[in-house]
Amino acid sequence: MLPVEEKQRYAMAPGTVQGYGQAFVFSEDQKLDWCNMFALGLEPRYIRNPKLWPRRPAHFSETVETYSTEIRKLCANLLKYIAMSLGLKGNVFQEMFGSAVQAVRMNYYPPCPRPDLVLGLSPHSDGSAITVLQQGKGNSVGLQIFKDDKWVPVLPLPNALVINIGDTLEVLTNGKYKSVEHRAVTHEDKDRLSIVTFYAPSYEVELGPMAELVDENNPCKYKRYNHGEYNKHYITNKLEGKKTLEFAKIRPENSN
Numbered sequence: 580m581l582p583v584e585e586k587q588r589y590a591m592a593p594g595t596v597q598g599y600g601q602a603f604v605f606s607e608d609q610k611l612d613w614c615n616m617f618a619l620g621l622e623p624r625y626i627r628n629p630k631l632w633p634r635r636p637a638h639f640s641e642t643v644e645t646y647s648t649e650i651r652k653l654c655a656n657l658l659k660y661i662a663m664s665l666g667l668k669g670n671v672f673q674e675m676f677g678s679a680v681q682a683v684r685m686n687y688y689p690p691c692p693r694p695d696l697v698l699g700l701s702p703h704s705d706g707s708a709i710t711v712l713q714q715g716k717g718n719s720v721g722l723q724i725f726k727d728d729k730w731v732p733v734l735p736l737p738n739a740l741v742i743n744i745g746d747t748l749e750v751l752t753n754g755k756y757k758s759v760e761h762r763a764v765t766h767e768d769k770d771r772l773s774i775v776t777f778y779a780p781s782y783e784v785e786l787g788p789m790a791e792l793v794d795e796n797n798p799c800k801y802k803r804y805n806h807g808e809y810n811k812h813y814i815t816n817k818l819e820g821k822k823t824l825e826f827a828k829i830r831p832e833n834s835n
């Protein structure tokens with residue numbers, strides 16, 4: 580691990596999400612999560628901030644590059660099969676997304692003397708279409724998903740990736756695929772690392788439920804919006820369950 584002074588060179592500027600630090604902090608009295616994040620935008624190239632790419636360890640950038648190229652292919656493939664599972668053409672998401680946005684976040688959760696008092700990462704759904712999450716080898720259980728009104732632990736399996744559905748896919752599929760609310764808890768004497776890739780449409784794309792998935796039995800639940808605006812809304816609000824998806828919801832009072 581790099582010394583803290585070196586990590587500070589890559590510090591996350593307030594209101595941004597790239598670099599080292601804690602994202603989603605908006606007030607002095609907000610209870611902070613027990614987590615150090617390091618995040619980098621990867622694709623399209625213009626979202627990269629080269630000043631935030633650490634020079635040490637020597638192979639860091641190359642490793643991130645190789646890993647991300649493979650994960651990008653995986654995301655494109657998963658979306659192809661998700662499209663087919665909905666009876667749609669395999670390439671619909673690829674065509675719709677344009678140059679897909681890809682970012683990586685490494686979350687480090689140090690051991691926490693009072694896991695009962697503080698979360699590693701507050702409950703949220705991801706704003707992405709899909710998220711690929713890798714948990715450190717031999718890590719303790721930290722990730723939990725909210726299912727049937729309960730927090731359910733996601734056991735780390737050796738050599739397995741966790742795939743989470745994000746808000747964008749919920750909107751596009753008009754709720755057929757639902758984004759998963761999740762959080763991370765801490766451990767009294769074990770640390771934990773997760774490496775998380777977010778894959779989403781290009782910022783200039785206009786999104787809304789796909790026409791093929793809307794009919795009289797499945798009325799349109801979400802409005803059309805610009806993905807860049809949604810992303811801005813997402814990163815300028817604290818993590819709070821699936822609250823960010825409210826942005827896209829058609830409210831009963833203006834649904835007709």
Ligand SMILES: O=C(O)CCC(=O)C(=O)O
Nearest residue numbers: 684686721722763773775
């Ligand atoms: O550390 C984890 O397992 C959860 C990370 C996560 O949900 C995120 O980075 O969005």
Ligand SMILES: [Fe+2]
Nearest residue numbers: 703704705761
């Ligand atoms: Fe997440």
